[in-house]
Amino acid sequence: MSLMRRRTHDRRLEWWFASQTLAFGLFLTHPAASMDSTAFIQLLLWMPENWWGGAFTLTGGLHITALWINGRRWWTPYIRSTTTIANLVAYFFFLVGFWLLDRHTTAVATYGALCVAACICLYGAAKDAVHARDGIQKGGRSAECH
Amino acid sequence: MLSATDLAALMTAMAAFIGALMTVAVRSAKKEKKGAPSDPLATPEAIQTATLRHEMEQELEGVHRKLGSIDRDVRTTLSLVDKCLTHLQIIERRLK
Numbered sequence: 001m002s003l004m005r006r007r008t009h010d011r012r013l014e015w016w017f018a019s020q021t022l023a024f025g026l027f028l029t030h031p032a033a034s035m036d037s038t039a040f041i042q043l044l045l046w047m048p049e050n051w052w053g054g055a056f057t058l059t060g061g062l063h064i065t066a067l068w069i070n071g072r073r074w075w076t077p078y079i080r081s082t083t084t085i086a087n088l089v090a091y092f093f094f095l096v097g098f099w100l101l102d103r104h105t106t107a108v109a110t111y112g113a114l115c116v117a118a119c120i121c122l123y124g125a126a127k128d129a130v131h132a133r134d135g136i137q138k139g140g141r142s143a144e145c146h
Numbered sequence: 147m148l149s150a151t152d153l154a155a156l157m158t159a160m161a162a163f164i165g166a167l168m169t170v171a172v173r174s175a176k177k178e179k180k181g182a183p184s185d186p187l188a189t190p191e192a193i194q195t196a197t198l199r200h201e202m203e204q205e206l207e208g209v210h211r212k213l214g215s216i217d218r219d220v221r222t223t224l225s226l227v228d229k230c231l232t233h234l235q236i237i238e239r240r241l242k
Contacts, residue, residue, distance in 0.1 A: 092156075092160060096156065100148075122164070122171070123170070123171045124171075126167070126171035126172060127171045127172070127175040130171075130175035
């Protein structure tokens, strides 16, 4: 438990965001039709619901893995940034769908908050990527060698 | 439903926003780097190690500068001693 707390302490929001994305993905992969609102028409034209679920599960899982390894490998901030960008874009299109349908629905606030959280996580991950690059230049491909 | 134009505009706006956000983050990280180092990556142990390393590097730089200065002084002294010896040899020859 203390190991978990120690690992999540510095990036609580990012851990929450990654876990939420993974849970959201697993929820969407469930056979029940969750994306049956007209707000999802555009998104379902691109991919069926279970594919969206798979995509969120994959990005959420990758994000958690990168956060878990974080600090021991130089590439983790890049994975964190990439998965966060992918999720930010996806949540943004979810937000747009609901905004066009009814801008006063609670989903606009919910997906809007998720977009804000993604922006904060992306900001942190991009900063870490710079520090990791600096670490590589100084020698050593893991942060412990930094 | 979004038209292709709306979609392209949204994508462009999104790409521009993400680009701007990342630029701000990179600039901020570079500014941090100029001062005390913030952590390479995340864990408190890594932050501690990086801070200690930075302090030690600064101390080493100071020692290196001092050593360089001592080296220059020793070279100057040796050159003066060499000149003195030459002069002494000349004087010795003349005295003979």
